[in-house]
Amino acid sequence: MTLARVSMPGVRPFAPRVSAFSRRFWEGLGEGRLLSTQCAQCGVVSFPPRNLCRACWATDVPWIELASRGTLYSFTRVHVAPGAFRGDTPYAIGIVDLDDGPRLMCRMIGEVSTQHLDQPVEMLVLDYEDGPLFGARVLPTARSDKAIS
Ligand SMILES: [Zn+2]
Numbered sequence: 052m053t054l055a056r057v058s059m060p061g062v063r064p065f066a067p068r069v070s071a072f073s074r075r076f077w078e079g080l081g082e083g084r085l086l087s088t089q090c091a092q093c094g095v096v097s098f099p100p101r102n103l104c105r106a107c108w109a110t111d112v113p114w115i116e117l118a119s120r121g122t123l124y125s126f127t128r129v130h131v132a133p134g135a136f137r138g139d140t141p142y143a144i145g146i147v148d149l150d151d152g153p154r155l156m157c158r159m160i161g162e163v164s165t166q167h168l169d170q171p172v173e174m175l176v177l178d179y180e181d182g183p184l185f186g187a188r189v190l191p192t193a194r195s196d197k198a199i200s
Pocket of ligand 1: 090106109
């Protein structure tokens, strides 16, 4: 499933360093797909992608496409950021559990509050002038009327 895309202003604040191995991830993201690796021996899915299984050290780790949806496990709102991100404050960073297992951290787009914890999110391609990053946003169908006491 192709990820939804969001246009972002300017260039990436801290562009990723692309290696011969990670190039496939970044090209896939540019095509709207979130890719990673899964061990052919034990089945563990890694994120970020690795050329070696983190569980059994096997080197047969083919590329797979990850789920485009997940659940918001946690988030934080950044008010004081490192220099490269200072112009973006305040912004939210979420921890997302993808529907097919991996837990990842990414920029959250749109409104995020404690009401959105454990709610479904969709993964996004954030299109900057110089290339893509990935992010997530809370799905509009998520409950927003959950009482917090
Ligand atoms: Zn393995």
